Amino acid sequence: MEATASLNERTEPTQSLVARQFDDLEQQRGAAELGMWIFLATEVLFFGGLFLAYTVFRSLYPRDFAAASHHTIVLIGGMNTAILLFSSTLMALAVRAAELRNQTTLIRLLLATAFFGIVFMVLKGIEYYKDWTDHLVPVLNFDWHSPNPGPAQIFFWLYFAMTGLHAIHITVGIFVMLTLALMARTGKFTTGNYTPIEIAGLYWHFVDIVWIFLFPLLYLAGHR
Amino acid sequence: MNARVATEIDIRTEGEFARESYLSEHTVRSWLLTTDHKRIGILYLFTILIFFAIASVAAAMMRIELLHPTGGLMTSETYNKLFTIHGTLMVWFFLIPSIPAVLGNFVLPMMIGARDVAFPKLNLTSWYLFVFGGAFATWSLIRGGVDTGWTFYTPYSTTYANSHVISMAAGVFIAGFSTIITGMNFIVTTHKMRAPGLTWFRLPLFVWSLYATSLIMVLATPVLAMTLGLISLERIWGVGIFDPNLGGDPILFQHMFWFYSHPAVYIMILPGMGVVSELIPCFSRKPIFGYPWVGCASMAIAILGFLVWGHHMFVSSQSVYAGMIFSVLSFLVAVPSGVKVFNWTATLHKGSIHFTTPMLYALGFIGLFVIGGLTGLFLAALSVDVHVHDTYFIIAHFHYIMVGGMVTGFMGGLHYWWPKITGRLYPEIWGKLAALTTFLGFNLTFFPLFILGYLGQPRRYHVYPPEFQIFHVLSTAGASILGVGYVMPLIYFIWSAKHGRAAGPNPWRATGLEWQTSSPPPKHNFKETPVVTGKPYDYSAEKDVDLDLANL
């Protein structure tokens, strides 16, 4: 049996960054990247269940959905879209900073990304509070002036489920960014192995994309 | 793969390989914190066997209850809980992880010449998630069980059932993530970690089938997770998306459930097909016939399998036209399965066939899978399905595939790789006896159910009109033989792990890379990363080898 002695051939300085099952950093990075993209594909289908329900019910009850959507706060939804798009830009720059081994910029950008995530959550919180006082929360205090509130309640249930699931993702993202920022202080990501930053970036952009669809579907369905 | 095998590897003495194999460490800690894919495979093996045992006992109790038309052994609640437990545990806690998570975890990295899977820590996490999910499922059993059937149809499951639906749904939900992680790991491992020279069309077919399976795991399971999540929230809050009284739609649930569950049935057969594709060439001492066709058939099944879920809903009030789309696609998905079967058959031509235990299981697989698959065509044919939907015909169809096919494939694979896993041989004669017993017991258990189903016996009935009794009695008789057939390997496997004869690195003189290292394999699989220079299943040099069966 011929053999490449790759196991014993690790002479690069980056050696310690490579996990035992990989041959080199490149293989490791490729694996992590592919793994993340596959994870994102599962995420698409996870959210997909809700998007399917939304599509079906919107096609069954177009009028109720438009009427219900009218009660969402477009201003907050729109601002939040802008915020996420902006934070995504910062995140992309953070990956670049890591790649250029620029530690200070990296930390700053990670913190900024997290900050905008937090702003998003605060605005979302305000909106949820308004929804509560407007009696729009299904089951708990839903009060809809129509003889047949079911479809509107379904709209709001989907609204809360979709934005809620999205908010959970944002929260996770914020913690990831903060942790990465902390870890970046040791210089961990600026020695050539910036894979974790890149992976986290993919995640953050994905969460952004989900919101890009939620905004028109939930907020703009009824404002004419 | 290149043909130089066994003989070139230094066959160590027992004491020597015992010292440095992956099994050398014995502490509990070394098992619970392991990131070695081989050990994780073994952890999975033990876990799924526990669930198989529980679910089998449930099956045995159902079969005994069904001996008499008026039942009498148990209340209807109990029976309903039994088939639910049986179905959920068998599907999610036994069959789905069976070949992928046990055998796949164990051999996939070795087959491609890797030191481990791409994400070993995630791999361990996946096992913990599985155990955690299993704990929820068990908890729901302890608290009294669930009575919705494994399909959780709404609005029964959301509004009317008074059993522990949420904890069961949570269990399946969590176990689902363990499946997703396994799938992710396999896909990345296969893409990124193949040994030098191991191109896609040199991969063993088991790897192809696991790759196709993983695709389904990754793309279908999240939808199940969402669906079960919605069911649980519906039960808690009753918002009504599946409740027609509140404007919801129970049929939507069925779409979501089957979008996952039909592809999932291919999670429950593709790995078995993969195993058979290893066994048939090995014991015919011949390359597999039509290698690229068999490999691509796996992918075709995985992809087409996503397009047919509505065939479970032909009488659900789904649109007639949608029914037709799903029906025609169901016929098409059967074609690649046929291609596989024909290629296996052709492989035997001019082979030198050894009737070892794994080979018996492989042949059993083909026979039973073909019957199960062909009866699937009855169900895909719209007008016939109207009659047989939700009858014992369905029960017979899927047991033929899942038990006759996949479980048989699992047993075949387990016997085939057992020498690799433990370094020891099981008693061949007992192996053959068990294979024959399961085959006979199986047919007696499930063949009568086809007739019963066409007669109109609905499923999930614990009492039934007396004219159906004869078939139920036959089936129960078969089940007791089948049960014996499953208990036998359990006994001799345990025995052989300690007392079996040492197997040596390659008792079957097989060509796969996993056979080119010692048995049991060392911790990092290979002393040196192997290089692949040729096609798989190249038995040309080993054609006339006579595996000394008496000694095996």
Add this chain to the structure above:
Amino acid sequence: MDQFHLFPPQASTSAQEVDHLYFTLILISLFFITVVFLPILYFCIKYRRGSAADRSNPLNGSNLIEVGWTTLPTLMGLALFGWGAVDYFRIERKPANALQVQVVGKQWMWKVQHAEGKQEINELHIPVDRTIALTLTSQDVIHSFFVPAFRVKQDVVPGKYTSEWFKPTRPGEYHIFCSQYCGTQHAKMIGRVVVMQPEAYARWLQTGEQTESIVRSGERLFYDRGCSGCHSPNSKFHAPLLQGLYRKPVPLADGTMVTADDQYLRDSILQPAKQISAGYDNIMPSFSGHLTEEEIMQLIAYVKSIGREESPDQGKP
């Protein structure tokens, strides 16, 4: 133990159709079983280890063969699909002139009402050689109305109307099963169909208490529940007249058109806001929860019955 059967009785027109396809499928299965199992058996014997068979020049693949055994099953599959689909289409389409029977499923019984008003539980008496159309709904979970002797089955879904038809060809008694799992007593949600000669059926209709016809009950409800307060020519509310409505296209307020079928009528009563007729306001109250499934069916039968009369023009904008 009763007689030993391998096939259920054939007691309806579609039973024959289904059985024909079934037997064909069995034949096709036998064909494939032969072409797979016989070679396996033959090879296993001929090429067993150590046998003296000729093993020179084995074939390891051939695209021609592969294409062949891919095409053949594809074509057979498409043919089988076509056959099944044609029959299915016939089974699923509601016949126009049939004896109407209303069936409501609930945990765990079948409630049946004939057009003449006669009601029964877990039994269905019908005349032979007449086309029978069932309108089915459930008041709780999903059930499924299954008569093996007729080879028909239809899920009975809460919140919607499904239909099932058959034309019995042989007098006798046959099983009704609920084949969709519906909870604890699912296995006991069974009954029987009694297929009778027409005269016997007519006599059976006369037995027991005299009942008013389903349409008559519906008419009474129409007045008792206040429908007529709005839906009548001299009402002070602006509401559509329902004469001639059934099976007609209805223009909706959002510009679309729907056909006024059973499901539409049902939704109009229970969820009036879902589809508003063009030119009217959404003032009709929802009767959801105020009417039983049987009463809704009766009301609809009434609205359908007035469909045939000439509809006066007043009331329509």
Add this chain to the structure above:
Amino acid sequence: METTTHPPKTYWKTCGALMLLLALTWTIGYADLGLFNLILALVIAITKALLVALFFMHIKSSSRLLRLAATVGVIWLLIMLSLTLSDYFTRGWVPLNH
């Protein structure tokens, strides 16, 4: 090693385009265009998502494998949506049997 460094200008341009599209979709949301409201909203959303994927997530410069992985989830979502809707949209079509 494959590198992903892109000039910051690309990112800022993408960001600008995204903001413009946001403004556009927001405005259109208030106009009554009938069915086109939905169609335009989706077209814009898809464009935005593409921009993020192509530039921020570097799909534009990625290997074929990653592009495939990125699209496969979406394709499968479309399968789920379209086949399910094939049921909902054709339900009332069956004519009477005469």
